[in-house]
Structures are given as C-alpha cells and as structure tokens.
Amino acid sequence: MLLSPPVTPQGLQTLIASEDIHARIGSLATAISRDHPDGVHLVCVLKGAFMFAADLARCLTGRVTMDFIAVSSYGTGSSSSGEVQLLKDLDVAIAGRDVVIVEDIVDTGLTLTYLLGVLRARAPRTLRAACLLSKPTRRVVAVPVEYVGFEIEDRFVVGYGLDHAEAYRNLPAIAVLEGVVSPT
Ligand code: IMP
Numbered sequence: 441m442l443l444s445p446p447v448t449p450q451g452l453q454t455l456i457a458s459e460d461i462h463a464r465i466g467s468l469a470t471a472i473s474r475d476h477p478d479g480v481h482l483v484c485v486l487k488g489a490f491m492f493a494a495d496l497a498r499c500l501t502g503r504v505t506m507d508f509i510a511v512s513s514y515g516t517g518s519s520s521s522g523e524v525q526l527l528k529d530l531d532v533a534i535a536g537r538d539v540v541i542v543e544d545i546v547d548t549g550l551t552l553t554y555l556l557g558v559l560r561a562r563a564p565r566t567l568r569a570a571c572l573l574s575k576p577t578r579r580v581v582a583v584p585v586e587y588v589g590f591e592i593e594d595r596f597v598v599g600y601g602l603d604h605a606e607a608y609r610n611l612p613a614i615a616v617l618e619g620v621v622s623p624t
C-alpha cells in the first residue's frame with residue numbers, strides 16, 4: 441500500500457467521468473458476452489475491482505457466475521516489491537470453465553501475470569482478462585489483457601474502487617490524486 445500524507449478531497453482532479461466509465465463498461469460487456477456464448481465465470485480481484493466487476497456483471501448477457509480473489513500487489517512502503525501474495529483464494533474450482541479475471545488497473549503487470557499463472561494452472565477452458573484501466577508506459581512484464589477500459593498516463597488515480605490508503609474507493613469517477621506518484 442502506498443503511504444504518504446493524507447490528501448484532502450480538494451487534491452482530486454477528475455480524469456474519467458462516471459458516464460464515460462459506464463458507457464465504456466457497456467462496450468466491454470458486449471465484447472465479453474459475444475466471446476463467451478456459453479456464459480462466463482468472473483473472477484473479481486479484491487478490493488480494487490469490486491465496483492467495476494459489479495457494474496460489468498450487470499451489463500453482461502447470458503449466464504454469469506462470480507468469485508473473488510484477493511492479492512497484495514506491493515510490499516510495504518511506496519516501492520513495488522514485485523512480489524504478489526495471495527490473501528484470499530477462490531471459493532470454487534474453475535477447471536473447464538470460461539473465466540475472465542476482472543482487475544481494476546494494470547500497472548507494472550506483475551499482479552495480473554501472477555494471477556494468470558495461478559488460474560491457468562487450474563485448467564480453465566478459457567482464461568481472459570478485463571481491466572478498467574491500463575498504464576502501458578509502466579509495464580515491466582508483457583501481459584495479455586483482452587478487454588481494456590481506458591489506457592491512461594502514468595498518474596496515480598483513485599475512485600471507482602481504486603484507493604489511496606483505503607480511501608476514495610467510493611468515488612463514482614476516476615480522479616487523479618495530486619502529489620502522489622506511482623510506486624517505483
Ligand atoms: P501491478 O502489479 O503493478 O500491475 O499493480 C496492480 C495493482 O496496483 C492494482 O491492482 C492496484 O491495486 C495498484 N495500483 C496501481 N496503480 C494504481 C493507481 O494509480 N491507483 C491505485 N492503485 C493502483
């Protein structure tokens with residue numbers, strides 16, 4: 441988790457408005473429904489993807505099941521350790537299922553790479569990834585993401601599930617948190 445002095449709401453600058461998020465999720469859902477004619481098993485990556493997964497699920501057609509997994513992406517402090525720790529595993533097996541991992545943001549790509557490895561080892565029939573946000577310039581490992589909501593610049597963002605020190609997850613829009621930089 442990133443640590444820095446508390447930032448007041450005045451330090452927030454809207455980057456992606458709520459209406460734009462919902463319009464984009466509608467398009468992603470159309471593509472996911474089209475690619476999964478037999479239904480889809482969503483794996484929501486806690487905590488950041490909870491809002492995205494909830495809205496995405498509501499827009500999907502066909503049979504949808506959901507499960508949740510939790511990881512810690514970074515070590516302590518503001519530097520990326522590159523190590524990912526599984527905090528909560530899935531409740532049900534995914535062997536033979538059509539799985540879509542739902543992530544909030546792909547930054548270095550280390551978390552998603554780890555998750556894809558963990559889930560692929562469990563022999564799903566298909567395995568794809570959906571992320572609301574992607575910061576391509578920050579990537580340290582190439583990772584396939586079939587469904588990307590928005591590509592953004594290297595700014596630290598909060599809202600719509602994303603946090604800073606556990607705050608701001610409730611914001612309906614994506615906002616830049618001024619004075620906070622991505623972990624190095
Ligand atoms: P990665 O392993 O570097 O791709 O990191 C992915 C995780 O880092 C995300 O699931 C978030 O929890 C966190 N993260 C990366 N960038 C941001 C950001 O701008 N705001 C909030 N969390 C972020």
